[in-house]
Amino acid sequence: MEEIDDIVREFLVESYENLDQLDRDLVALEVTPGSRDLLSSVFRTIHTIKGTSGFLAFGRLERVAHVGENLLVDLRDGRRSMDQPTTDALLLMVDTVRDVLGSIERTGGEGDVDVDPAVAAITRLHDEPVAAPADEPVAEPVAEAVTEPVTEAGPETVTGAEPTVEAAAPAPRRKRAIGSRAAATKAAAEAAVTEATDQATDEATDEPTAESDEPTAIEPDAEPTAAVEAVEPPAPVVPTQRVPAAAPLEDTGTLRGAADSSIRVGVDLLDQLMRQVGELVLARNRISRLASAAEDVDLARSAQQLNLIASELQEGVMRTRMQPIDHVWSKMPRVVRDLAALCGREVRLEMQGGDTELDRGLLEAVKDPLTHLVRNAVDHGIEPPQDRVAAGKPAQGVLELRASHAGGQVSVEVRDDGRGIDPEIVGAKAVAKGLRTADQVAAMTPGELLQLLFLPGFSTAETVTNVSGRGVGMDVVRTRIEAIGGTVDVESTVGVGTVWRLRIPLTLAIMPSLTVECAGDLYALPQVHVVELVALDTQRPDSGIEYVHAAPVYRLRGELLPLVSLAGVLGVDEPGRDGRSAVIAVVQSDQHRFGMLVDRVLTTEEIVVTPLAARLKSIGVYSGATVLGDGRVALILDVQAIARRAISRESELAARNAQQEAVAARTEVEQVLVAGIGGGRRVAMPLASVARLEHVRSEQVELVGGREVVQYRGTILPLARLDRLLGTYARESDELLLVVYTRGARSVGLVVEEIVDIVEDEVGRHSTIDDAGLTGSTVLGDKVTELLDVRSAIVAADRDFYSDPLADDVFAGLDELVGAGR
Amino acid sequence: MSSFVTFTIEDRLYGVDVQRVQEALRAHARTRVPLSAEGVSGLVNLRGQVVLTVDLRPRLGLTPVADGTEQMMVVVRVGGETVSLLVDEIGDVVDVEPERVEAPPDTLDPAIRPLIRSACTLADQLLLVLDVDEAAAA
Numbered sequence: 001m002e003e004i005d006d007i008v009r010e011f012l013v014e015s016y017e018n019l020d021q022l023d024r025d026l027v028a029l030e031v032t033p034g035s036r037d038l039l040s041s042v043f044r045t046i047h048t049i050k051g052t053s054g055f056l057a058f059g060r061l062e063r064v065a066h067v068g069e070n071l072l073v074d075l076r077d078g079r080r081s082m083d084q085p086t087t088d089a090l091l092l093m094v095d096t097v098r099d100v101l102g103s104i105e106r107t108g109g110e111g112d113v114d115v116d117p118a119v120a121a122i123t124r125l126h127d128e129p130v131a132a133p134a135d136e137p138v139a140e141p142v143a144e145a146v147t148e149p150v151t152e153a154g155p156e157t158v159t160g161a162e163p164t165v166e167a168a169a170p171a172p173r174r175k176r177a178i179g180s181r182a183a184a185t186k187a188a189a190e191a192a193v194t195e196a197t198d199q200a201t202d203e204a205t206d207e208p209t210a211e212s213d214e215p216t217a218i219e220p221d222a223e224p225t226a227a228v229e230a231v232e233p234p235a236p237v238v239p240t241q242r243v244p245a246a247a248p249l250e251d252t253g254t255l256r257g258a259a260d261s262s263i264r265v266g267v268d269l270l271d272q273l274m275r276q277v278g279e280l281v282l283a284r285n286r287i288s289r290l291a292s293a294a295e296d297v298d299l300a301r302s303a304q305q306l307n308l309i310a311s312e313l314q315e316g317v318m319r320t321r322m323q324p325i326d327h328v329w330s331k332m333p334r335v336v337r338d339l340a341a342l343c344g345r346e347v348r349l350e351m352q353g354g355d356t357e358l359d360r361g362l363l364e365a366v367k368d369p370l371t372h373l374v375r376n377a378v379d380h381g382i383e384p385p386q387d388r389v390a391a392g393k394p395a396q397g398v399l400e401l402r403a404s405h406a407g408g409q410v411s412v413e414v415r416d417d418g419r420g421i422d423p424e425i426v427g428a429k430a431v432a433k434g435l436r437t438a439d440q441v442a443a444m445t446p447g448e449l450l451q452l453l454f455l456p457g458f459s460t461a462e463t464v465t466n467v468s469g470r471g472v473g474m475d476v477v478r479t480r481i482e483a484i485g486g487t488v489d490v491e492s493t494v495g496v497g498t499v500w501r502l503r504i505p506l507t508l509a510i511m512p513s514l515t516v517e518c519a520g521d522l523y524a525l526p527q528v529h530v531v532e533l534v535a536l537d538t539q540r541p542d543s544g545i546e547y548v549h550a551a552p553v554y555r556l557r558g559e560l561l562p563l564v565s566l567a568g569v570l571g572v573d574e575p576g577r578d579g580r581s582a583v584i585a586v587v588q589s590d591q592h593r594f595g596m597l598v599d600r601v602l603t604t605e606e607i608v609v610t611p612l613a614a615r616l617k618s619i620g621v622y623s624g625a626t627v628l629g630d631g632r633v634a635l636i637l638d639v640q641a642i643a644r645r646a647i648s649r650e651s652e653l654a655a656r657n658a659q660q661e662a663v664a665a666r667t668e669v670e671q672v673l674v675a676g677i678g679g680g681r682r683v684a685m686p687l688a689s690v691a692r693l694e695h696v697r698s699e700q701v702e703l704v705g706g707r708e709v710v711q712y713r714g715t716i717l718p719l720a721r722l723d724r725l726l727g728t729y730a731r732e733s734d735e736l737l738l739v740v741y742t743r744g745a746r747s748v749g750l751v752v753e754e755i756v757d758i759v760e761d762e763v764g765r766h767s768t769i770d771d772a773g774l775t776g777s778t779v780l781g782d783k784v785t786e787l788l789d790v791r792s793a794i795v796a797a798d799r800d801f802y803s804d805p806l807a808d809d810v811f812a813g814l815d816e817l818v819g820a821g822r
Numbered sequence: 823m824s825s826f827v828t829f830t831i832e833d834r835l836y837g838v839d840v841q842r843v844q845e846a847l848r849a850h851a852r853t854r855v856p857l858s859a860e861g862v863s864g865l866v867n868l869r870g871q872v873v874l875t876v877d878l879r880p881r882l883g884l885t886p887v888a889d890g891t892e893q894m895m896v897v898v899r900v901g902g903e904t905v906s907l908l909v910d911e912i913g914d915v916v917d918v919e920p921e922r923v924e925a926p927p928d929t930l931d932p933a934i935r936p937l938i939r940s941a942c943t944l945a946d947q948l949l950l951v952l953d954v955d956e957a958a959a960a
Contacts, residue, residue, distance in 0.1 A: 275870065275871065276870075278870055279869060279870030279871075282870055283870075521853065521854060521856075522853075570856035570857060571856055571857055572856050610871070610872045612872075613874045613903055613905070615858075615859070615862070615874070615959070616855055616858055616862070616874065619855075619857050619858055621856075621857060622855070625853075625865055625872040626872070627867045627870055627872060631867055632851070632853060632867065633852075633853040633864075633865040633866065633867050633872050634853065635853065635855060635865070
């Protein structure tokens with residue numbers, strides 16, 4: 001048996017379904033002959049079969065469908081009304097089509113299924129009322145067949161028979177496996193057809209005899225059909241009833257194989273199975289535990305077997321939900337073609353990795369975003385041909401879709417070689433649309449600017465087209481993708497192209513996760529977000545957590561990592577819990593990397609995700625729940641939501657800071673930030689009054705009235721370079737390190753060369769040196785460190801910093817501190 | 823004739839439509855859900871299924887039970903979800919003739935009113951029939 005390729009298999013499955021429908025429609029049509037709905041449904045089905053069989057080079061099938069279609073055209077156009085002979089003829093056609101499909105399924109080719117009786121019957125019927133059939137297309141294949149069989153039917157050899165078959169099937173592609181006998185039948189049958197058109201009976205009575213000699217196992221119905229037809233040509237009532245009865249009997253078990261090999265199963269049922277398998281896995285875990293405790297060899301063996309079977313079952317059930325991404329991609333060529341035509345683009349679509357599988361729920365969820373990205377790439381990405389040629393690129397643009405598995409995720413790329421996205425334009429657009437201020441935009445790196453594309457209400461199209469650029473766009477893409485735990489990213493080089501990269505979890509149902517403990521409860525932290533774990537030394541009093549204002553930070557390999565206490569986010573922070581957080585889980589979510597403080601990390605396990613009640617989902621911190629190996633329920637943390645929550649708390653914290661500073665400043669021992677300012681000099685400044693540390697690129701520095709400023713978070717941040725202020729020179733660098741002070745709405749940035757350390761400073765050890773901008777010096781870590789006169793440095797940057805009518809207590813304390821040394 | 827699964831909370835008799843009840847069983851260990859509404863008592867593992875547990879006490883204006891008190895769960899179907907209601911004790915399934923079913927008194931606390939569908943006058947006491955959807959949303 002020949003291997004049936006996928007297209008043919010799909011055609012078979014689809015056609016079987018259509019034929020069943022056709023049977024019902026035809027019968028119904030007989031009852032209500034005038035129904036246009038039914039007629040068009042029947043017509044469509046036959047037309048589809050005809051079209052596809054022509055495409056797949058199933059000539060005989062096409063021929064049957066073709067004559068059937070002709071008859072249906074008459075019916076549809078009202079030239080003929082549905083009567084019993086017509087129905088019979090059409091049913092005969094359906095059965096013949098079914099037989100041919102059966103043969104295709106068994107042998108990969110049309111085999112020797114005799115289509116001629118059906119063709120003859122229909123043609124006869126079709127020709128009856130219409131006087132001149134000469135211009136009818138039906139005549140063609142028949143006429144073609146006439147000439148050859150007459151000459152070649154005599155020598156019944158393989159070679160002789162081949163052309164006959166060829167003649168009947170205009171474009172046969174598949175090898176005919178059947179030998180001379182089949183061909184002979186064919187020839188005879190074809191001869192019969194031609195004659196039957198004129199004078200039915202004579203030839204046909206000969207034919208059955210010829211055929212009945214042959215043990216035609218795969219051709220059960222051809223014989224009776226022809227026979228009875230010959231006897232009773234005008235109204236073949238009997239055959240149509242007998243044939244369908246005969247076919248199922250003989251072919252049960254094989255004929256419907258293609259349809260049976262794939263069945264439609266409700267997703268609900270699959271979900272239910274999935275749940276039950278999850279349950280089974282838990283039960284297995286318990287049994288395994290019991291078995292390992294008991295010293296029973298048989299039990300252990302059985303448990304092990306159970307273990308194996310459950311795992312396989314779980315995997316199998318999971319697979320039922322997996323579908324290749326091709327299901328979504330298959331629509332893309334059409335989308336691209338139509339859109340390219342509409343927009344006047346020349347686009348070649350290339351797809352790689354279409355067999356990459358992912359959960360069908362996820363597939364459904366990425367369909368729209370992906371389509372949007374593809375449309376966007378054609379509409380906005382790829383330039384019109386003349387522009388491309390002018391830019392020295394081939395006129396035809398290339399749009400690539402790539403999918404691959406990468407680290408438990410599926411990565412999908414939509415890549416075009418178009419004009420790329422200019423970050424400057426994106427920035428300008430964001431300003432024009434009032435999404436960001438000019439200052440904010442100026443402070444952004446190109447990568448950050450591109451991220452603006454994902455803002456709600458952003459559209460890059462110069463004009464609104466009906467293709468994309470309706471104001472909904474990338475923000476929807478991002479929201480959708482994030483909703484399924486994925487990420488979307490964009491990279492673009494002007495003139496070279498753009499890459500949109502989606503990262504999607506393989507399945508929503510099962511994910512590797514980290515079980516963490518916080519305030520006595522267990523939570524699951526999806527591992528995709530976890531970058532690394534850092535254990536804190538809880539024995540030491542300071543444990544390495546430092547505070548920039550009230551915001552905890554951790555110095556991880558020289559970089560300050562903002563920390564978010566999980567207990568704090570969840571509101572389960574109890575007094576006296578300080579220091580119980582022993583592990584920092586460094587997590588990455590979108591652009592934000594932060595450390596999540598948890599009490600303990602227990603284990604990593606594959607968790608089965610169960611959805612949460614809508615009410616709990618709306619809390620916005622949990623993405624689901626899961627049953628852990630020990631049967632306990634754990635909530636799954638939604639890292640992205642927590643990141644958003646924690647970041648919005650920043651402003652809240654800033655308000656609280658003001659009070660804390662005042663308290664902190666009065667203590668005798670103060671934490672100071674030690675910074676290098678160049679020339680080996682170090683200055684110390686009270687940490688409590690530092691709002692943030694920031695890196696800015698030196699090209700972002702602008703001059704306003706002779707003062708240096710940078711645009712920062714929507715405001716203008718005046719700068720003071722401490723090296724110049726204190727009479728030294730820092731190294732030239734692309735990047736400036738800023739120590740940001742904030743008072744009310746005003747901020748200033750003090751430029752330092754490097755942050756050296758954060759240390760405890762005992763006020764009593766201060767010595768006085770009177771130099772411009774300094775208030776004294778002290779020894780910190782065996783090095784003499786100058787104490788910065790923060791106030792004067794700030795005033796150097798922003799003269800009006802302190803003149804705002806704001807409670808001045810923040811720096812009042814500071815003055816006391818620095819004043820104490822004098 | 824309506825049938826109700828009855829249970830007590832703080833010695834008062836409540837009931838829910840028997841059609842809505844999946845099962846009644848001893849309360850499982852719950853996983854609390856920080857930041858959730860007051861009535862959300864936590865999540866339980868009901869044979870592998872994660873089920874939300876609702877404590878009706880805050881809604882009924884009652885104080886929470888002391889730790890370690892044995893409680894029961896009445897598992898009900900709400901929409902497509904399964905929710906378990908935390909109760910003190912499970913009672914019988916009672917059949918109530920239609921004429922014994924009365925509207926809740928007008929004097930009922932407006933906060934509780936949507937929760938109580940009707941009051942049934944049983945021979946020895948009053949049975950307050952809870953609106954399952956409302957109760958599960960507590």
